[in-house]
Amino acid sequence: MAGQGHEDAWPRPKTCRIISVANQKGGVGKTTTTVNIAAALAMHGQRVLVVDLDPQGNASTALGMERDAQTRSIYHCLVEDEEIRNLAQPVPDIPNLWCAPATIDLAGAEIELVSLVAREARLKRAFAAYDTTDLDYILIDCPPSLGLLTVNAMVACDEVMIPIQCEYYALEGLGQLLRNVELVKSHLNTGLSISTILLTMYDGRTRLSQQVAEEVRSHFGDLVLNTLVPRSVRVSEAPSYAQSVMTYDPTSTGAVAYLGAAREIAHRAEGLSAG
Ligand code: ADP
Ligand code: MG
Numbered sequence: 160m161a162g163q164g165h166e167d168a169w170p171r172p173k174t175c176r177i178i179s180v181a182n183q184k185g186g187v188g189k190t191t192t193t194v195n196i197a198a199a200l201a202m203h204g205q206r207v208l209v210v211d212l213d214p215q216g217n218a219s220t221a222l223g224m225e226r227d228a229q230t231r232s233i234y235h236c237l238v239e240d241e242e243i244r245n246l247a248q249p250v251p252d253i254p255n256l257w258c259a260p261a262t263i264d265l266a267g268a269e270i271e272l273v274s275l276v277a278r279e280a281r282l283k284r285a286f287a288a289y290d291t292t293d294l295d296y297i298l299i300d301c302p303p304s305l306g307l308l309t310v311n312a313m314v315a316c317d318e319v320m321i322p323i324q325c326e327y328y329a330l331e332g333l334g335q336l337l338r339n340v341e342l343v344k345s346h347l348n349t350g351l352s353i354s355t356i357l358l359t360m361y362d363g364r365t366r367l368s369q370q371v372a373e374e375v376r377s378h379f380g381d382l383v384l385n386t387l388v389p390r391s392v393r394v395s396e397a398p399s400y401a402q403s404v405m406t407y408d409p410t411s412t413g414a415v416a417y418l419g420a421a422r423e424i425a426h427r428a429e430g431l432s433a434g
Contacts, residue, residue, distance in 0.1 A: 169203040169425040175291040179312040180320050185303035187324040188359035190217040193300040198403035199421035201256035205295040211261035213302040219260035223251045223401040234264035237281045243289040272307045283315040313343040318354035325361045325368040361387040386419035
């Protein structure tokens with residue numbers, strides 16, 4: 160964790176950046192991206208909270224969150240107004256990183272939220288009641304849908320980061336996601352923008368991966384990070400050890416790529432706070 164030399168000090172945003180990691184497709188790398196970008200930022204002095212908004216709780220698992228029937232989770236925050244400070248837990252072995260875990264209760268939240276007041280703004284309200292002055296980043300791991308949980312994330316955040324898998328059909332469904340971002344922006348959160356696109360599971364040996372990367376870049380231009388995350392076995396192994404790949408195998412190609420992606424994100428903060 161230590162020993163990254165001069166690179167240890169990355170610029171800190173002036174105020175906490177709240178970023179939703181969203182794509183309604185499953186298996187594109189949302190959770191992997193959330194966990195590893197969060198870990199990389201924390202390892203470089205940023206104070207980071209991961210909010211696990213997926214009932215599957217994969218981010219919580221990868222960050223070593225112990226959960227049982229008594230665990231207060233993001234479900235209680237959304238449905239019962241539990242405060243985030245009461246459920247955020249420190250991530251083992253990574254200083255400066257916390258996680259607000261998900262439990263399986265969250266699977267019911269999509270329906271329970273429907274009848275609640277300000278159902279799209281429950282997470283935003285929870286953030287407003289939470290003192291973020293000691294945080295630099297909140298990363299929200301969204302579920303693979305565009306339902307109320309994802310809408311809550313988009314209402315509560317400033318930026319959307321979209322991981323795109325360098326695979327066949329990569330761009331399918333993206334139009335729907337972009338329209339949803341626009342809808343939330345025009346009706347519920349005028350400050351919302353898509354700030355970052357990350358190409359994941361890139362396989363440079365295949366023409367297909369290269370084509371997808373080119374297509375995404377020609378579509379989204381500067382929003383696309385220069386760093387590509389390659390397909391790497393170590394990345395997929397890490398969660399079964401309740402770890403990020405940043406701690407599990409920091410020298411692996413996947414960890415190096417996520418470090419590069421996190422560095423780009425942190426340095427873009429300078430531009431954001433300046434503008
Ligand atoms: P999502 O959250 O969008 O459903 P995940 O982050 O869970 O996607 O990733 C889906 C699967 O792909 C997981 O098994 C994960 O370990 C694997 N995976 C993600 N990124 C990589 C990568 N760069 N290399 C290899 N496997 C990956
Ligand atoms: Mg996921």
